[in-house]
Amino acid sequence: xxxxxxxxxxxxxxxxxxxxxxxxxxxxxxxxxxxxxxxxxxxxxxxxxxxxxxxxxxxxxxxxxxxxxxxxxxxxxxxxxxxxxxxxxxxxxxxxxxxxxxxxxxxxxxxxxxxxxxxxxxxxxxxxxxxxxxxxxxxxxxxxxxxxxxxxxxxxxxxxxxxxxxxxxxxxxxxxxxxxxxxxxxxxxxxxxxxxxxxxxxxxxxxxxxxxxxxxxxxxxxxxxxxxxxxxxxxxxxxxxxxxxxxxxxxxxxxxxxxxxxxxxxxxxxxxxxxxxxxxxxxxxxxxxxxxxxxxxxxxxxxxxxxxxxxxxxxxxxxxxxxxxxxxxxxxxxxxxxxxxxxxxxxxxxxxxxxxxxxxxxxxxxxxxxxxxxxxxxxxxxxxxxxxxxxxxxxxxxxxxxxxxxxxxxxxxxxxxxxxxxxxxxxxxxxxxxxxxxxxxxxxxxxxxxxxxxxxxxxxxxxxxxxxxxxx
Ligand code: AMP
Numbered sequence: 001x002x003x004x005x006x007x008x009x010x011x012x013x014x015x016x017x018x019x020x021x022x023x024x025x026x027x028x029x030x031x032x033x034x035x036x037x038x039x040x041x042x043x044x045x046x047x048x049x050x051x052x053x054x055x056x057x058x059x060x061x062x063x064x065x066x067x068x069x070x071x072x073x074x075x076x077x078x079x080x081x082x083x084x085x086x087x088x089x090x091x092x093x094x095x096x097x098x099x100x101x102x103x104x105x106x107x108x109x110x111x112x113x114x115x116x117x118x119x120x121x122x123x124x125x126x127x128x129x130x131x132x133x134x135x136x137x138x139x140x141x142x143x144x145x146x147x148x149x150x151x152x153x154x155x156x157x158x159x160x161x162x163x164x165x166x167x168x169x170x171x172x173x174x175x176x177x178x179x180x181x182x183x184x185x186x187x188x189x190x191x192x193x194x195x196x197x198x199x200x201x202x203x204x205x206x207x208x209x210x211x212x213x214x215x216x217x218x219x220x221x222x223x224x225x226x227x228x229x230x231x232x233x234x235x236x237x238x239x240x241x242x243x244x245x246x247x248x249x250x251x252x253x254x255x256x257x258x259x260x261x262x263x264x265x266x267x268x269x270x271x272x273x274x275x276x277x278x279x280x281x282x283x284x285x286x287x288x289x290x291x292x293x294x295x296x297x298x299x300x301x302x303x304x305x306x307x308x309x310x311x312x313x314x315x316x317x318x319x320x321x322x323x324x325x326x327x328x329x330x331x332x333x334x335x336x337x338x339x340x341x342x343x344x345x346x347x348x349x350x351x352x353x354x355x356x357x358x359x360x361x362x363x364x365x366x367x368x369x370x371x372x373x374x375x376x377x378x379x380x381x382x383x384x385x386x387x388x389x390x391x392x393x394x395x396x397x398x399x400x401x402x403x404x405x406x407x408x409x410x411x412x413x414x415x416x417x418x419x420x421x422x423x424x425x426x427x428x429x430x431x432x433x434x435x436x437x438x439x440x441x442x443x444x445x446x447x448x449x450x451x452x453x454x455x456x457x458x459x460x461x462x463x464x465x466x467x468x469x470x471x472x
Contacts, residue, residue, distance in 0.1 A: 001023060001024060001029055002022060002023055002024075003016045003017075003021055003022060003023065003024055006024060006028075006029075006032050006033070007033070007036060008032070008057055008061060009061055009064060009065075010100075011064075011100035011101045012057055012060060012061055012097060012100075012101075014100050015096060015097045015098070015099050015100055016053075016057070016097070018096070018099065019096050019097075021053070024050070024053075025049055025050030025053075025054070025210075026049070026210045027043060027045050027049045027050055027051050027054045027208055027210040028050050028053055028054040028057075030208045030210070031043060031051075031054040031055065031058070031206070031208050032054060032057060032058050034206040035054075035055065035058035035059070035062075035181075035183070035206075036058045036061060036062065038062070038181055039181075039205065039206045040181060040182045040183065040184075040201045040202045040205035040206070041055070041182075041183045041184070041201075041205055041206045041207075041208060042184050042197055042201060042205045042206070042207045042208070043055075043183065043184065043185040043186075043208050043209075043210075044185075044186060044187070044188075044189055044207070044208070044209040044210070045185060045187065045208070045209070045210045046187040046335060047156075047187075047335075048335060048336075049210050051155075051185055052089075052090055052093045053093065053097065054208075055079075055153055055155075055183050055185070056090075056093055056094050056097050057097055059077050059127070059151050059153070059183075060094070060097055060098050060101065060103055060127075062150075062151070062181070063076055063077060063103055063126055063127070063150070063151075064101060064103070066150065068148075068150070070104065070123070070124035070125060070126050070148075071124050071148055072122060072123055072124045073121055073122065073124060073142070073143060073144050073145055074124045074125075074144065074145050074146070074147060074148040074149075075121075075124065075125050075126070075127070075128035075144060075146070075148070075149060076125075076126045076127070076148060076149065076150050076151065077126060077127045077128065077149070077150060077151035077152075077153070078128050078130065078135075078146065078149055078151070078152050078153070078172075078176075079094075079127065079128070079129045079130070079153040079155060080130055080131070080132060080135070080152075080153065080154050080155065080160075080169070080172065081129065081130070081131060081155050081156055082131065082132075082156050082159045082160045082163050082165060083109075083131065083159075083163075084109035084110070084111060084131060084282060085285070085286075085289065085306075086155070086156065087107050087108075087109045087129045087130060087131050088107055088109070088129075088286070090107075090129050090155070091105050091106070091107035091127075091129040094127050094129065098127075103126045103127065104125050104126045104127070105125065105126065105127040105128075105129065106120040106121065106125045106127075106128060106129070107128075107129045107130070108120075108121075108128065108129075108130045108131070108134045108135060108138060109130065109131040109134050110131060110133050110134040110137075111282045112282050112283075114134065114137065114138060114141075114143075117134070117138065117143075118138065118141070118143040121138065121143050121144045124148075128144070132160070132165045132168035132169060132172060133165075133168060135172060136168055136171055136172065139175065146172070146175045146176055146177070147177060148177075149176055149177055149180055150180055150181065151180065151181050151182075151183070152173075152176055152180050152181070152182050152183070152200070153182075153183040153184075153185070154169065154182075154183070154184050154185070154200060155185045156185065156186070156187070157184060157185060157186035157193050157196060157197070158186045158187055158188045158189075158190070158193055159187075161192060161193065161196070166196070169196070170199075173199065173200055182200050182201045182202065182205070184197045184200055184201055184205070217331060217334065217335070217365055217367065218367075219343060219344070220334050220335075220337060220343075220344045220345065220346050221343065221344070221345045221346070222334070222345070222346045222347070222348065222367065222369045222370065223345070223346075223347045223348070223369070223370060223371070223372035223373075224347075224348050224350060224358075224369040224370065224371050224372060225347065225348070225349050225350070225371070225372050225376070226350050226351075226352075226371070227349050227350070227351060227377075228351060228352070229351035229353070231380055232321055232322075232349050232351070233261070233262060233265035234265075234380045234381060235349065235376065235377075235380060236251065236262065236265070236266070236319060236321060236349075237265055237266060237269045237271070238376055238379045238380060239347070239376060240266070240269075240271050240298070240299065241269065241271075242376065242379070245316070246298075246316055246317045247295065247298065247316050248292070248295060248298070248312070248314055248315050248316045248317075249298060249299045249300070249315075249316065249317045249318075249319065250299075250300050250302065250307070250312075250315050250317070250318050250319070250336050250337070251273075251299055251300070251301045251302070251318075251319040251321050252301075252302060252303070252304065252307065252318070252319065252320050252321060252322070252324070252333050253275075253277075253301055253302070253303060253321050253322055254303070254304075254321075254322035254324065255303065255322075256275075256277040256278060256279050256303055258321070258322065259275040259276075259277050259301045259302065259303055260275055260277075262275070262301045262321060263275045263299075263301050266299055266301075271298060271299060272296070272297040272298050272299070273297055273298060273299035273300065273301060274287075274288035274291060274292070274297050274299075274300060274301070275288070275300075275301040275302070276288050276289065276300065276301075276302050276303075276306045276307070277302065277303040277305075277306045278303065278305060278306060280306075285306065288300060289312070292312060293312050300312075301321075304324065304329055304332075304333070307333070307336070312336070315336050315337045315344065316337065316344065316345065317337065317344070317345045317346070317347060318333055318334050318336050318337045318344065318345075318346045318347070319346075319347050319348075319349070320333060320334070320346065320347070320348040320349060321349055322349070322354070323348060323349075323350055323354045323357040323358055323361065324357065324361075325357050325360075327357075327360045327361045327363070327364040327365075328364065330348075330361045330364075330365070331364070331365065333346075334346035347372065348361075348369060
């Protein structure tokens with residue numbers, strides 16, 4: 001099917017041609033006709049399937065057809081998204097698709113001053129793209145009202161719930177007029193999402209399900225490098241230097257501190273890169289993303305939370321510098337490449353203490369990741385001489401913080417740790433020169449902390465992950 005065969009009006013057909021789409025993706029083909037008829041829609045689809053155009057084009061057409069006009073401090077269509085980056089990207093899409101119409105759009109999100117956002121709402125807007133917190137804030141300040149709303153889209157519903165937005169969503173839904181067209185998108189449909197959808201959609205919505213998670217993954221070529229964690233930076237650098245075809249590279253780091261460290265290694269090697277994570281200001285993140293999109297930097301290093309909003313075309317390679325300990329995160333990460341029918345390559349580094357994570361990932365994806373070209377290991381500088389563990393233990397048989405699994409990821413698989421007997425110390429703890437780490441954001445208090453606080457208490461890893469997720 002061609003776009004020209006869809007019943008879209010001329011200004012939208014022109015816009016679609018201008019952005020270079022020829023054929024609708026499956027979700028577009030299945031959703032656009034029903035949405036043009038005014039039906040509600042439940043879309044089960046991930047980012048990368050073309051779902052934004054699937055809802056934006058029919059909404060624009062119905063806004064044009066309805067003969068209504070925007071009133072001051074109101075919006076006619078509201079698109080709710082979980083992150084600022086996603087909100088900005090979706091508004092950019094609306095702008096592109098509406099470029100040959102008089103439809104107005106604006107975007108509101110937290111983390112920046114609300115002054116210009118309020119100014120943009122004074123005269124009213126046709127399409128408002130928003131994150132829930134800032135929307136409620138501006139409604140509270142009477143900068144915008146939802147009373148004239150005609151279209152409501154809840155996008156990325158599963159992520160919204162993951163990020164704790166359920167109460168905000170309920171508050172927004174309570175403010176919507178009864179008569180409206182609703183669109184609800186989620187990558188997955190567990191029970192709580194199904195229940196939420198039922199409170200928003202009219203009965204018997206059109207249900208469209210596309211691209212189950214396994215389909216894109218099979219299109220992604222994968223490679224695995226088993227490597228000590230201290231040599232990951234050198235390996236990444238060598239791979240990038242050896243492969244100029246790695247043009248638009250997204251690197252995932254588990255921590256913000258790690259992301260900064262990676263950029264320092266690459267910058268030193270003359271590789272243009274930036275990091276995005278929760279410690280970077282909104283402007284710096286947008287700048288980095290913009291530079292990556294227009295390819296003025298080759299590598300973008302991101303934490304999982306910061307990467308949630310990334311929608312960049314043609315990511316050629318995704319690197320899992322650290323393996324995620326939630327296997328589903330791996331699927332989300334590598335799905336950043338091989339978008340919209342294109343091929344992609346995902347390269348994963350696995351340190352000895354990540355073998356368990358690797359097994360969980362291979363089990364979930366049912367794919368055994370093949371090992372990459374081993375010749376690259378020869379290009380790496382020789383491994384720094386490491387102090388044998390027996391020499392690093394102090395008089396009490398404890399390892400220094402960096403080496404001690406109680407203070408970070410376990411250095412060995414859990415069973416091995418259990419079996420390992422602390423050896424009597426020969427010397428006091430001496431971390432290798434230059435290896436003494438800056439205190440990690442996640443490290444528990446140390447030094448004079450009472451002994452019981454330094455033990456690896458059950459659940460401490462989970463708590464650390466939650467703190468990390470909240471701040472990344
Ligand atoms: P989305 O799932 O909406 O985030 O879209 C993923 C990417 O696919 C975006 O970069 C879109 O510009 C692109 N895209 C959407 N629809 C089409 C299409 N029909 N043909 C080619 N690319 C598309």
